Amino acid sequence: MITDGLEVLNVGLPLIVEALDPATVTQLDWRPPAFGDDAAARAALxxxxxxxxxxxxxxxxxxxAVRPQLVGVKPATEVVPGMAEGRILLHAGPPIEFERMCGPMRGALIGATLLEGWADDPDGAQRLLASGGIRLEPCHHHQAVGPMAGVLAPSMPVLVASDGGRSAYASLNEGLGRVLRFGAYDEEVVGRLRWMREVLGPAIDRAVQLRGPVDTTALFGQALAMGDEAHNRNVAASSLLARRLAPAIATLDHGVAVLEFLAANDHFALNLSMAGAKLSMDAAxxxxxxxxxxxxxxxxxxxxxxxxxxxxxxxxxxxxxxxxxxxxxxxxxxxxxxxxxxxxxxxxxxxxxxxxxxxxxxxxxxxxxxxxxxxxxxxxxxxxxxxxxxxxxxxxxxxxxxxxxxxxxxxxxxxxxxxxxxxxxxxxxxxxxxxxxxxxxxxxxxxxxxxxxxx
Amino acid sequence: MTSSPVLQARVFPRLYRDSVNLMALASALEKTEGVIRVGAVMGTPANLEILARSQMLPEELAAVPDDLVIVVRGVDQATVTGALGAAATSLTEVREDGPASRPAPATVAEGIAAATKAGHAPNLAAISVPGTYAAVVAEQALRSGLHVFCFSDNMAVEDEVRLKRLAVADELLMMGPDCGTAIVDGRPLGFANVVRAGSVGIVAASGTGAQEVSCLLDRAGAGISQLIGVGGRDLSAAVEGLMTRHAVRLLAADDDTEVIVVVSKPPAPEVADRLLEELVRAGKPAVACLLDMPDAEEPVRVRGTLEGGARAAAELLGLSLQIADPPITAGVPRQVLGLFAGGTLAAEAKVLLGRAGVDAEIIDLGGDEYTVGRPHPMIDPGYRTERIADAGSRPETGVLLLDVVLGHAASAEPTLPLIEAIEAARASAGADGRELVVVASVCGTAGDPQGLARQRELLVSADVIVCDSNASAARTAALAAGAAQTVEGELR
CATH class of the missing domain: 3.90.1700.10 (v583 domain like)
Known part of the structure; x- marks a missing residue:
């Protein structure tokens, strides 16, 4: 005997195994591997x-093994590696030059340039960016991540997710509507960013210090059981996070404004989900x-x-x-x-x-x-x-x-x-x-x- | 009278749907003929402002944040009313479909996992995917510890050598590429006949060659222990008989196998020597059935025809293969046209007609040049019937020589279409005042799904001279075409 009873995996025409007991045949719904690229299929093999x-x-x-903890909200320039030296802005995705960037990313960079006070108006910001006066690097090169345009400026507050000796960072979510991450850079947008820098970031940081670090794995695990998928739906995680921090925030100056901001933003926890995921993946x-x-x-x-x-x-x-x-x-x-x-x-x-x-x-x-x-x-x-x-x-x-x-x-x-x-x-x-x-x-x-x- | 676009809203009080749900609804409604634009939102101030910005907010609309608002702009009132009605239906629809079923496994790894979970852990992969990918799939299977039956052809010879070395190292079978037939542990794969179980182990580098030998052994009362195909190139100088020799070793160790038969077209000379050494080493009675080789008894029995190989193997078991050539009178010299479905059957006929010194044109219609863009003639006789019908208008052709191959995977009705074509050929030959002799053999057994007796009767009823073996058919055709002499041992 060659086998202890023939059991066949059929890859291709059913005709080839038509004489066999169907119970002994597993038919594959086969299609060419590696999207039809033979060389890649061989490399994979x-x-x-x-x-x-x-x-x-x-x-x-x-x-x-990574269990990211939200340990604070700090200015990027203080915590994000490489953000304290010279004029630098981070963006989403793989590296790309300003000339090749899409509209929303250029807009976001203009807004960030205005926020940092490196230019007086959008035209000036555009010229400065186009002339190479600001280093532009991917967030991912700085242990950071950002949604959509993902633009991060040195003075912006960032969520700090840490575990052991490592950290990962993400910007604070601005909400929906006219926002920097979709490329808006008018005064409403830049004004909100200033408020987030001066009020929101410090308030959340203070609340985290008062209430203790937030275990993001537990937070998002619970949110998954409440109908979030932790990317496009974050209403549960945002609510859980706000609930956890609210007693501390309520005691702070501007506490009501901060709570109102959190109450109106179903996606606030997205950036925390991202920072935790980034910290986890960086481990590999x-x-x-x-x-x-x-x-x-x-x-x-x-x-x-x-x-x-x-x-x-x-x-x-x-x-x-x-x-x-x-x-x-x-x-x-x-x-x-x-x-x-x-x-x-x-x-x-x-x-x-x-x-x-x-x-x-x-x-x-x-x-x-x-x-x-x-x-x-x-x-x-x-x-x-x-x-x-x-x-x-x-x-x-x-x-x-x-x-x-x-x-x-x-x-x-x-x-x-x-x-x-x-x-x-x-x-x-x-x-x-x-x-x-x-x-x-x-x-x-x-x-x-x-x-x-x-x- | 032309109508101007209509904008109308419908408010569903205190009905909540997620915005994603509403966008999907709007997108579906916008596909309706005549609908220009649809807004579907909860009635929050922000959403109403969005509607206003895109000129989608009717002036009279009153809604609060708990209300669901559908706004439709359409070419006329009927369209708008219809769309709003459809929206209402969709919003109140109750879905009853259950969870999705699991998809069929798509890769070797998934297939092994699924089959193992179902209690049918596979031990062999049958592969018939395009040749470009067959090497990848075969390697995946071998590395997972599966034997491989590779029906696919067009595999690079370097891949074949690499895969066969891998298989030999892991003591696995790599049958093919271009392997048409196998019977593993009594289970037929590809084109295989229903033959009795027995003690002859066959290793075949030729698909129809293996079928003919196994069917003739069945006729002689002998059965098959294993039929291991190795692919047509195995005994080439490049592949060095890697799998043939491995299979011989395997049969040497197999308690059910008493006699070993190797079937192939002529091997490369140095490969033939190594093969014969391996057969001697096997320590069991063996027959090397190598087409067109001179018959010999040492170091093992060598036979140059399929029929000769089957007869020698039967004799080693104390059985005899009875083949009676039909009694016909010798014809006048004329050409034999062979139109074959089986490649090795064509090769055997060519050998015998060559030895008989007869003018013969033997065509293997299963060859690559005839199967580009059409199915193999063993599966679909269509093109072969055209060629047969055309034979009637070839003045030089006096004898038509055919094969019919039965068994699994072969055409369910192989003979009937041939008969129609034969009749057409005879009609056009007759119209020219010529006679067309038709000789055929049927490669099959009584147990085959098509039925050996029925296929033979169909041929006889069409005045075809039906022989007991392909070799017999070739001899008979030679005689009908005026063969002047017989060939010792083969042609009477």
């Missing part, structure tokens, strides 16, 4: 071994041979991917607008290409990956909770492990799928889904809708080539 598995285990252990950067994705980020022109085994290298590809649902009066023709560092949430395994937890926003992916569950189950196919601290009630409390494996993306042809807001292509118009995007295949093809070349 060459990496699919014990060495990679061991490296990925190490990466996932490190990522899941540079683990040799690991094929786990450590960052997905968009700058409005390109999508950028980072993988643990290739350290700080970006793999980029052009990015298109999100397929989404639009506010009255707007359509996809008005949409800016996808933007923001917020896909760090999906990189950890929440956001689009936790769709099953968030029935309220299933319209983005078809409209039924079955569609939401199917989306989360599909993400399981490209991830490494369930996240032990983020159980999803509709999946019998299985952990949300966590740790995107480049090799699995290529093998299955399943792309990570990312929930996202949609910005108007012109600076300052603001958010015009929300929807989902898929990461572009090209970045995974490029990553596998680089990973294979390092062997």
């Amino acid at each position: 060459s990496l699919a071994d014990e060495r990679t598995r061991a490296a990925n285990d190490k990466a996932m252990d490190a990522i899941h 950067i540079g683990i040799p041979d690991s094929t786990i994705v450590t960052a997905m980020a968009r700058n409005g022109v390109e999508f950028g991917l980072r993988v643990a085994g290739t350290g700080e290298q970006w793999f980029t590809a052009p990015v298109g607008p999100a397929d989404g649902l639009f506010f009255p009066g707007y359509g996809i023709e008005d949409a800016n290409p996808d933007l923001g560092d917020s896909a760090i949430t999906e990189t950890l395994g929440v956001g689009g990956f936790a769709m099953a937890a968030s029935p309220a926003i299933t319209q983005f992916i078809g409209g039924t909770t079955s569609d939401a569950t199917a989306t989360t189950l599909r993400m399981r196919r490209i991830t490494t492990r369930p996240h032990p601290a983020f159980p999803l009630p509709p999946l019998n409390f299985a952990g949300t799928p966590s740790g995107i494996d480049v090799l699995k993306v290529l093998d299955t042809g399943v792309l990570p889904v990312i929930n996202t807001g949609i910005a108007h292509r012109e600076a300052g118009v603001g958010q015009i809708g929300a929807g989902i995007v898929e990461a572009p295949p090209e970045v995974f093809l490029a990553a596998v080539g680089a990973l294979a070349a390092r062997r």
Whole structure:
């Protein structure tokens, strides 16, 4: 006997196994691997071994061991590495020069330049930026993340998420409407940023000092059980955070104004979700041979991917607008290409990956909770492990799928889904809708080539 | 009379829907013919302001934040009324669909996981995906510890060598690429006939060659322990018989196998030597059935035809293969046209007709040049019937030689279309005052789904001379085409 009873995996024509007992045949719904790129499929195959598995285990252990704590809100210049030297502004996504930036990102940089007092008016700010008078670098290069344009200026307050000796940072969420992250830079916007710098940031920092650090894993774990997915829906986490800090805030000068701001902002916790995810994913950067994705980020022109085994290298590809649902009066023709560092949430395994937890926003992916569950189950196919601290009630409390494996993306042809807001292509118009995007295949093809070349 | 656009709102008091839900509703309504723009919002001051900014706020509208507001701008009143009605229906709809079913596994890893969970952990992967990807899938399967049956062709020879080395190192079978037939532990894969179980282990670098030998053994009363295909290139100089030799070692160790038969087109000479050494080492009675090689008894029995190989194997088991060539009178010299579905059957016919010194044109219609953009003739006889019908108008052709291959995966009705074509060919030959002799054999067994007896009867009823083996059909065709002499041992 060659086998203990033939059991067949059929890859291709059913005709080949028509003579067999169907119970002994598993038919694959096969399609070409690596999006049809034979060389990439071979590179992926060459990496699919014990060495990679061991490296990925190490990466996932490190990522899941992180328990980010919100320990304070501080001016970026005091805490964010490299923000104290000269004129510097950070932006979302992979590196990009000012000339190639999209409208909302340019607008946000103009607003930040005005906030810092480096120019007297928008024209002056534009000239200063275009002339290279301000260093422009990705947030991700400074242990930071920012939603949409993701522009961070030295004087802005940042959320400080820490665990052990490491920290990650994110700006404070401004709310909806005319806001800097969508490229608006008029006096209303800059005025609000000044207020956030002078009132909101210090107040929240003081409240955190009074009430003690906030465990973000516990916060978002609870929010996932309350219908958030911690990217496009943050109403539960924002409420929980406000509730926790409110008794302290209420005692402060301007306490009512701060509480009113928090009460009106359903997305306030998004930036904390991002900072926590960033801190978690940074734990895996540079683990040799690991094929786990450590960052997905968009700058409005390109999508950028980072993988643990290739350290700080970006793999980029052009990015298109999100397929989404639009506010009255707007359509996809008005949409800016996808933007923001917020896909760090999906990189950890929440956001689009936790769709099953968030029935309220299933319209983005078809409209039924079955569609939401199917989306989360599909993400399981490209991830490494369930996240032990983020159980999803509709999946019998299985952990949300966590740790995107480049090799699995290529093998299955399943792309990570990312929930996202949609910005108007012109600076300052603001958010015009929300929807989902898929990461572009090209970045995974490029990553596998680089990973294979390092062997 | 032309109507001007209509803007109308409907307020649903104290009805809440998430904004995402409302945007989806608006987007769906905007796809309605005649609808220009839809706003669907909760009636908060901010939302009403958004509506006003996009000229979507009717002047008389009164709504509070708890109210759900639908505003429709359409080409006429009927359209707007219809859209508002549809919105109301959609907002009150109750969904009853259950949770989504799990999708079928799509990759080797997912397939193994799903099958294992279901209690059917796979031990073999059957691969018939485009050749470009077959090497990747086969390697995934081998590295997961699965044997591979690779029906796909067009695999680079370097890949074949690499994969076969990998398989040999892990003591796995890499059957193919371009492997059409196998019977593993009694289970047929690809084009395989329903043959009895027994003690002959076959290793075949040729699909229809293996089918013919296994069917002839079945006819002689012998059965098959294993039929291991290795792909047509295995005995080439490049692949060095890697898998053939591995399979011979495997059969040598297999208690159910008493006689080993290797079937192939002629191997590269140095590869043939190593193969014969391996067969000697196997320590079991063995037959090397290598087309067109001269018959020999040492170091193992070597036979140059499929029929000769099957006969030798049967004799090693004390059985005899009875093949009676039909009694026909020798014809006048004329050309034999062979139109074959089976590649090795075509090759065997070519050998025998060559030895008989007959003018013959033997075409393998399953060859690459004939199967680009069309199915293999064993699956779909369509193109072969065209060629058969055309044969009637070839003045030089006096004898038409055919094969019919039965078994799993082959055409369910292989003979009927041939008969129609034969009749057409005879009609056009007759119109020219020529006679067309048609000789055929059926490669199959009584147990095959198509039924051996029925297929033979269909051919006989169409005045086709039906022979018991492909070799017999070739000899008969040679005789009908005026073969002047017989070939020792093969052509009477």
